[in-house]
Amino acid sequence: MNILVVYAHHEPKSLVGSLKNLGISKLQEMGHQVVESDLYGIGFHPVANVYDFQTLSGGHFNYMLEQKYATENSWSYSPDVLEQMQRLQAADLVIFYTPIWWSSVPAILKGWFDRVLTMGFAWDSGKIYEDGLLRGKKVLFVGTAASPEEFYQPLGKYRATLRQVLHPILHGTLAFCGMDILDPFFVFSSMNKTPEEYSAILDSHAQAIELAVNNPHYLSKF
């Protein structure tokens, strides 16, 4: 399989960093091709703007319609966007490694969604969800949160389950483009782990990676 890892943490020694390193090693051991987009490492610029396009339609500047125009004009995107689109196009499985900040992904990863999941390429008018242009690709979302699991309950502090908190990302964004969403791998209370717990989390992640790659029924209903 061709696997794209999109990594959104600034600290290599973080739990997210450890999970990502383990995931990549495990996948390579299994003989898969892994490409890593280390968003902090490459200084990915997350702000959608006019400079994302090499040519403009000339009309009123609407970001979505400029995406459509650029896609139809030989993918005339700026090189940094184009590179991510090509990596995504080549991938059978995309794994996101990210902390959860403010019930969502960090801005650097939100900007990857904004700039890379372009109209005409990832989706189009009438080409969403089961007809989305990225159908056939799988997504594994790996996240960590400082908050405890008890916050993520209908009557917990967040007044929402983890599934509901991640819904705008997994359903509203990734499934929108037609991708199949695997069960997320998620760690709560990420700052309070003993060495034994830390090591158990990594073991469990290695198993999740194996399942994600080998078990076609390991699908979630996001």
Next chain:
Amino acid sequence: MNILVVYAHHEPKSLVGSLKNLGISKLQEMGHQVVESDLYGIGFHPVANVYDFQTLSGGHFNYMLEQKYATENSWSYSPDVLEQMQRLQAADLVIFYTPIWWSSVPAILKGWFDRVLTMGFAWDSGKIYEDGLLRGKKVLFVGTAASPEEFYQPLGKYRATLRQVLHPILHGTLAFCGMDILDPFFVFSSMNKTPEEYSAILDSHAQAIELAVNNPHYLSKF
């Protein structure tokens, strides 16, 4: 009242831009003090990182704990973060003007949440929701979406209501810091308005602004 407007659109001629201009004029006519943070205009950098702090704790770099450390050390943040924190601190009401992209705010605004709603200032350990450090401030969220309203239904394309889609922002982020969330002003199908509809939307927004400022019971339960 002191009102902070946080504006997150790159195109002044957009509907979001028109709503924002109208809102500011209306508030100024009413005699209120308005400060505008035009995130695209000031080139706000949304990526949380080590350069957000003028001094570091020296420990393992954990963004949240560095925020806490900086807050306790004379707010030793980088000048761009500090300026936004001071504007927020001075505000009685914060109005966000933003498009909805991928069921959330653009990266430039997500990064404002990530970098400005800092630990020790906006919230703290045990100081969240009704005890959040920004309690007493109100929030009016003004958003536009290209998608039609029918997508935002439990059985619609998004499999979620608007309230559920905005929950991570309004409840998971802004209410988390103790702010009171007013009923959002929201426009669906934002790209398909006739001149008459456009003008009716602006009129209705002027009324919403008046209510938000004058009616203390105009509170939502986000």
